[in-house]
Amino acid sequence: MKEPCPAPPEFDDDFRAKLGDLIRWRRDVRRFKADAVDPALVRHLLALASCSPSVGHSQPWRFVLVESAERRAAVRASFKRANADALQSYSGEQKHLYARLKLEGLEQAPVQLAVFVDESTLVGSGLGRRTMPETLHYSVVAAIQTLWLAARACGLGIGWISILEPDVINSVLDVPPEWQLIAYLCVGWPEEEHLDHELERAGWESNIDRSKTILVR
Amino acid sequence: MKEPCPAPPEFDDDFRAKLGDLIRWRRDVRRFKADAVDPALVRHLLALASCSPSVGHSQPWRFVLVESAERRAAVRASFKRANADALQSYSGEQKHLYARLKLEGLEQAPVQLAVFVDESTLVGSGLGRRTMPETLHYSVVAAIQTLWLAARACGLGIGWISILEPDVINSVLDVPPEWQLIAYLCVGWPEEEHLDHELERAGWESNIDRSKTILVR
Numbered sequence: 001m002k003e004p005c006p007a008p009p010e011f012d013d014d015f016r017a018k019l020g021d022l023i024r025w026r027r028d029v030r031r032f033k034a035d036a037v038d039p040a041l042v043r044h045l046l047a048l049a050s051c052s053p054s055v056g057h058s059q060p061w062r063f064v065l066v067e068s069a070e071r072r073a074a075v076r077a078s079f080k081r082a083n084a085d086a087l088q089s090y091s092g093e094q095k096h097l098y099a100r101l102k103l104e105g106l107e108q109a110p111v112q113l114a115v116f117v118d119e120s121t122l123v124g125s126g127l128g129r130r131t132m133p134e135t136l137h138y139s140v141v142a143a144i145q146t147l148w149l150a151a152r153a154c155g156l157g158i159g160w161i162s163i164l165e166p167d168v169i170n171s172v173l174d175v176p177p178e179w180q181l182i183a184y185l186c187v188g189w190p191e192e193e194h195l196d197h198e199l200e201r202a203g204w205e206s207n208i209d210r211s212k213t214i215l216v217r
Numbered sequence: 218m219k220e221p222c223p224a225p226p227e228f229d230d231d232f233r234a235k236l237g238d239l240i241r242w243r244r245d246v247r248r249f250k251a252d253a254v255d256p257a258l259v260r261h262l263l264a265l266a267s268c269s270p271s272v273g274h275s276q277p278w279r280f281v282l283v284e285s286a287e288r289r290a291a292v293r294a295s296f297k298r299a300n301a302d303a304l305q306s307y308s309g310e311q312k313h314l315y316a317r318l319k320l321e322g323l324e325q326a327p328v329q330l331a332v333f334v335d336e337s338t339l340v341g342s343g344l345g346r347r348t349m350p351e352t353l354h355y356s357v358v359a360a361i362q363t364l365w366l367a368a369r370a371c372g373l374g375i376g377w378i379s380i381l382e383p384d385v386i387n388s389v390l391d392v393p394p395e396w397q398l399i400a401y402l403c404v405g406w407p408e409e410e411h412l413d414h415e416l417e418r419a420g421w422e423s424n425i426d427r428s429k430t431i432l433v434r
Contacts, residue, residue, distance in 0.1 A: 008410035009238035011370045019236070019370050021226035023268050023363055043431075050427050051240050052362065055379060057414055057422040064432045071434055086347045094342065103345075124422050125311065128320075130303045132379040137351070138399065141358035142365075145269065146240055149366070153228045153236050162272060162349040173434045182355065193225035197274055205274040205341050210267050214260075215281045217288055217331075217390045 022153055028198055029157030032108040032188035041154065042111055042187070049147035054139035056124030061143045064173050066112040074172040075114075075164070075184065076106045082163045101202055104161045109186030114169060115144055120178035140182045147185075157190035239370055245415055246374030249325040249405035258371065259328055259404070266364035271356035273341025278360045281390050283329040291389040292331075292381070292401065293323045299380045318419055321378045326403030331386060332361055337395035357399045364402075374407035 046063055054060060066072055083103065090098045106112070117140045129135055148158045166181040199205045263280055271277060283289055300320065307315045323329070334357045346352055365375045383398040416422045 006412060008412075009235065009242055011235065011239065011372070015232065015235050016367075016370050018226065018228065018232050019239070019367060020265060022228065022236070023265050023367065025226055026268070026270070028270055046431060047427060048237060048240050050430065051243070053243070053245055053365065053377060057416040057424075059425050059430070062430050062432070064434050066434050068434060082348050086344075089343070089347060098344070101344075123425055124416075126306070127303075127315070127318075127416070127421065128379045130306060130380070131299050131382055132398075134354070135379045138355070138358040141355040142362040145359040145362040146366075148270070148359075149363070150233075150236060150240065153233050155228070160270060160272075162345045162352045163347070165348055175432070175434075181349075195223060195225075199274040199341075199344070204344065207274075208276050208340055210264060213267065213276070213279050214263060215279070215392070217281050217283050217285060217392075 022149055025193065025195055026148055026152045027157065027194065029159045029186070029190045030102045030105040030198065031191040032105045032110065032157065032186065033191055034108065035110065035189050037111050037156065037188060045147055045150050048150045049143040052139070052143040052146045054124070054142070055129055055135040056127030058121055058124030058136060058139060060117045060121050060123070060136050061140045062116040062118050062179055064114040064116065064175060066114055066173065071172050072106070072112060075112070075169060078165045078168045078172070079104055079106060079161060079163055082165055086163060097204060101204065103163060105159050105186040105188070106161070109159070109188045111187035113185040113187060114173055114181065115140060115183045115185060116175060116179035117182055118179055137180070137182060144183055144185070151187065155189065156187060159186040161186065239366055242410065242412055243365055243369045244374065244411065246376045246403070246407045247319045247322040247415065248408040249322045249327065249374065249403065250408055251325065252327065252406050254328050254373065254405060262364055262367050265367045266360040269356070269360040269363045271341070271359070272346055272352040273344030275338055275341030275353060275356060277334045277338045277340070277353050278357045279333040279335050279396055281331040281333065281392060283331055283390065288389050289323070289329060292329070292386060295382045295385045295389070296321055296323060296378060296380055299382055303380060314421060318421065320380060322376050322403040322405070323378070326376070326405045328404035330402040330404060331390055331398065332357060332400045332402060333392060333396035334399055335396055354397070354399060361400055361402070368404065372406065373404060376403040378403065
C-alpha cells in the first residue's frame with residue numbers, strides 16, 4: 001500500500017529570519033575544541049546532506065570518515081607540502097601575511113571527512129550531464145553546503161581544506177581511482193562563534209561590492 | 218569606531234527540525250505558476266546566497282537575471298537542441314521514458330537566473346586554489362544551494378537546467394568569455410509542493426542505499 005502523502009511544512013517569518021542568521025553566521029572554522037562529536041549526529045547530518053540536489057538524481061557523493069591516526073597524519077603531511085609550495089607562490093608582504101594564516105584545523109578537529117565524487121556511477125543514466133559533465137561534481141558540492149548549514153545549526157563548525165594533493169589523498173584513504181576528491185572537511189565544536197569572515201579578520205581579503213556581481217540582461 | 222560584536226544566534230530543536238524539513242522538501246521544480254516574484258525578494262535571496270563560503274574568500278559568483286524575451290527564447294532554443302541530442306544517446310524503453318520527462322520550466326518560470334563563475338577574478342589572490350583550482354567553480358555551487366534553500370523557505374521553487382550549450386549561453390547573454398556557466402536556474406512559485414523526487418516519480422531513478430555512500434578509514 002502506498003504511504004499517504006504528508007502535508008508540506010509551513011515556513012514562517014521567524015524561521016526565515018533564523019535561516020538568514022544561520023547562513024550569515026556559517027564560518028570556515030580552523031580552531032576547534034577537543035570535545036568529541038556524537039557519531040550518531042554525524043550520521044544524521046550525512047543523511048540530511050544526502051537529500052541535496054544531484055544531476056539526474058545521480059547522488060554521486062561518497063563520504064569517507066577518516067579515523068585512523070596514521071591516515072590523518074598522512075593527510076596533514078600532504079597539507080604541509082601543498083602549503084609550503086603555495087607559500088612560495090607569494091612574495092613580499094603578502095608572503096608574510098600568508099605565512100601567518102591558519103588555514104586548517106587538522107590537528108584539533110575530532111571528525112575528519114573526505115568527500116569524493118564517484119565519476120564511475122551509472123546512477124541517473126547520465127541525465128543532464130551530456131553538455132555539462134561537471135555537474136556531477138557540482139552535485140557533491142551542493143551536499144557539502146547542505147551539510148555545512150545543518151552542522152552549524154547544531155553548533156558544529158566545518159572547515160574546508162583544499163590545500164592538499166588530491167591523488168595523495170586517494171591513495172592514503174585507499175579509495176577507487178574513479179573517486180575524485182571534492183573536499184576534505186574538518187568538523188568539530190568551534191573555539192569561537194563569530195560573524196566576520198576569517199580571511200577578512202586576517203587582512204587577506206574583504207567582502208566585495210555585491211551589486212557588482214548582479215547583471216540584468 | 219568599530220561596531221560592537223553582535224551576540225551569536227541560538228538555534229533550538231524546533232529550528233533544526235524545520236531546517237530538516239526544508240532540506241527534505243527542496244525540489245528541482247519544472248512546473249511553475251504564472252504569478253510574478255517580487256524583485257526585492259530576488260535581490261534579498263541573492264544577498265543571502267552571497268554569504269556562502271568561497272575559496273580564499275574569492276566570492277566568484279556572478280548572477281545574470283535574464284529578462285529579455287529574445288534572450289529567453291534563445292536559451293530555450295539551446296535547451297531544445299541539447300535535449301534533442303541527449304535523447305539520441307538513449308535507446309529502447311529508456312529513450313521513450315526520456316522523451317516523456319519534463320526537464321525544464323523555461324516557458325513558465327517568471328524569474329530566470331544564469332549563474333557564472335568569474336575565472337578571471339583576482340579576489341582572494343589564489344588562496345586555496347593551487348592544487349585544486351576547481352574550488353573556484355565549487356564556490357559558486359555552494360551559493361546556488363544556499364539560494365535554493367532560502368528560496369524554498371519563502372515557498373519559491375528553483376529548477377536547475379544543465380541541458381544547455383554553455384558557450385551559446387555566454388554569447389546569448391553577452392557576458393565575458395572568462396565567465397563560465399555553472400547553472401541556469403528557473404525560479405518561481407511551484408504548481409505543487411511534494412516530498413518525493415521528480416525523477417523517482419517519473420520512474421527514471423530511485424534513491425540509492427545511503428549506507429553505501431559512507432566509508433570509514
